[in-house]
Amino acid sequence: MGRSLHHRNTTTTTTATFLFFFFFLAVIVRSSFIGDLSDDLSSIDFAPTSTIPREKLLDDDEIVQDQSFEEDTNEEEGGLDDNDLGKENSNSNDAEKKEEEEDEKDGKEMKGRKLITTTTTAAPTMHLVITHLNKAVIFGPTVVEFDFATNKLRHMTVQTNPWFASGGLAADGTVVHTGGGWEGGNAVRYLDTCEGCEWKEHVKDLAGKRWSATQHILPDGRFIVIGGHREFSYEYVPPRGEPNKATVSLPFLKETTDQRPDVVQDNLYPFVHLSPDGNLFIFANNRSILFDYKENKVVKEFPTLQGSARNYPSPGMSAMIPLNLNKPISEIKAEVIVCGGASTSFAVEKDIDKCARMDITSSNPRWEIEKMPKPRIMADLLNLPTGDLMFINGADASTSSGEDIIEPWIYRPFLIGDKRFKVLKPSTPIPRMYHSTSAILPDGKILITGSNTNHGQNFPYDKILPTDLRIEKLSPPYLHPSLSYYRPEITQTRENLHYDETFDVVFNLNVTIEDPSDVKITMYASPFATHGYSMGQRLLILKTTGSVDNMGADRLHKIVVTAPPSAVLAPPGYYMLFLVYRGLPSTAVWVHIE
Structure with a gap:
């Protein structure tokens, strides 16, 4: 069901100037599963203008589609089974049947599709964050705020290039966005927590150029920013308008990168997780450390994960297994999982089909390897509210050269062996490749946006793997209509x-x-x-x-x-x-x- 795109040479830097476009955004609100984010075209090949001016954006009709869920979920361990569904679900089943009949009558190719027209526009996506104001902030060559309850967009202006930046939510809910491309590399941008707020930028607050760095909030509420292209260091986000004078060296980042000048650094966007002992777990390339940022020292070096690099530009996925606080603090186990990636940097061949999982709090930590349903690269790995994880989006080979994977997977971390993975049915043919993102919403749905495997942009949608501006809202199996009676x-x-x-x-x-x-x-x-x-x-x-x-x-x-x-x-x-x-x-x- 996938599509192929020929491998593109990413070892030389080209400048693909992003001209002003009149963009079309379609939002698909679906009560069904899809998985599709993937391929990786080297970020070095992108050189967009830092901002698309507001006056260059025209409004187009937005298509909102609703697709009902098709996956059987009743056999899930720990969930409801057929005997639990009783008579109360008859109304929801009748409603489903009626909806199916209406869809069939209308000749629609997917179950439950509905069209709603609004007026919005958007630009290609690279970053996504959900705020407590129930808005999605979507970053591309410009930035928009998306109200996922009303499907309305608000266009915002940034002065410096926000691409390949990092970010996070501050303790008060402010979006703090660091680094980016070209003149944006030293910038810190703030979106405060008021309705209609605009971005405030401090273009020289960072001492290092943070292109493809990782940002993480610390227990004291500060942000640490780690790495970036040829930045083997870290620094803290300073108070607004008080620029950092220097960075702090982190030799581990230099040790884990390919030093050849014509090769894209292969430990960009390092995986960073805050450990229950207060230190930072940092994974770069195929190595990982426990880092005491207060003392600027490596506390522990973990076993090397065998194989090639798992970070950008041929990235795998990483998450922390849910932390169970029903145990005494001394017994809380923190496990990190790293999955997929490219067998070689920018590989055309099939990618890594393994997950590696390690208890970083163990006195004798080691990677435990398990096989994925198939190779997968640059998918999103999300913590679902149930304690399960979801793989969504991605491809089976790197750098925009493989087939898109539109099947989501559920990973059940507390089961044993081959029972952990479950492959779900796709419900839409939309490929989600390089430069697509996803996020959990408060109602338990998943917001997915973007896909751009091209140098610049490639329209329209009948092209193979086009630049995709549509947004999808997906419902995991726990939101199946037949289970609504039992939902708390x-x-x-x-x-x-x-x-x-x-x-x-x-x-x-x-x-x-x-x-x-x-x-x-x-x-x-x-x-x-x-x-x-x-x-x-x-x-x-x-x-x-x-x-x-x-x-x-x-x-x-x-x-x-x-x-x-x-x-x-x-x-x-x-x-x-x-x-x-x-x-x-x-x-x-x-x-x-x-």
Whole structure:
């Protein structure tokens, strides 16, 4: 079902100037699964203008499509089975059947497709972040704010080049965006937390040019920015308008890069995860360290992951397995998973079909290898609110030369052996290759945008692997309409939390809770997604008392929850708080912790 594109030479730098375009954005809101982000055309081949002026953007009709889910989910372990579905799901089944009949009558090729017309435009995508204001900030050669509830776009102006930058959400919810291409390499950009806010830029605040660096929030609320093209160093984001005078050397980054001048550095966008001991796990190329940033020293060097580089420009994917806070702090295990990547940098052949997983808190850490359903590169690896992970988007070979993979995969980290991976059915033919991104939304859906395997841009959509400006909204299996009767709903909780304090979560549930362990509370940090890596992403399974109280009404319940014990486990900021009943998550409530 994939498409091929001939390999492009990425070892020489070409300047593909992005002329002003009149862009078309289509938003596909789908209650179904798709997976497609992938190939990698060397970032060095892109040299866009730093900004597309607002007056150059024209409005076009936006197509919003809704596709209902086609995957069978009832056999999921820990979820509802056919015997649980009872009579209550008959209405939803009847509605599904009616919808199918209407779609068939209309002659539509995909189940449940609906068209809604609005007026919006957008530019090619490279970065994506979801804010607590329920807006998606989408970065390309220009920046837009997308209201995913109304499908409305607001165009914003940036003065410096935002491509190949890094970013994250500050403790107060401000979007902090660092580095970029060309004149944007030293810039720090801020989008404050007010309706209609515009970007504020400090073009010389960084001492190093941070092109393809990684940014991560620290327990004290500061940001550290690590690496970048030929930047073997790190630095902290300074107070606004107080430029850094120097960087801090990190020799590990120089040790893990190809030093040949005609080769794109192969440890860009290093994978960074905050460990429960307060140190940073940094993975670059095929090596990893535990780094004490306070003392500027390597605490531990982990075993080398056999094979070629897993970071950009032939990137695999990485995430942290959900942290279970129901255990004493000393027993909390932090596992990092690294999957896929290219067998050789910019490889045309099939890529790596393995995942490697390691407990970075172990006294004797080692990589445990498991086989993926097939090779995959530059997919997004997202923490779902249920505790599972999802691979979405990607290709089977690197640098825009392979076939797109449109099947999403579920990875169930707490199962054993070959039961962990589940391949889902695709529901749309849209390839999501290089320069596409995805993010979890508060309602549990996944927002996906972008794809551009071309030097410059290539329209229209009937071309092979065109520049794609459409946005999709996808529903994982837990949002199947037949399960809606069993889905919990948070009705009341505290929105401002403090570390290690208890708080109540009151929720509606239409069925009797026979086992309190069927209910769990998860807390998700919204990441900054780019190039197959979601910076700052983490999912916490919060500690509960182990009991669920009935509130005197048949469907109203209360569970007592303990907030994360420290900022090391949950850096200050906004999180999505989900209540999950037997694998079915509620819509999240945004909470703030400090």
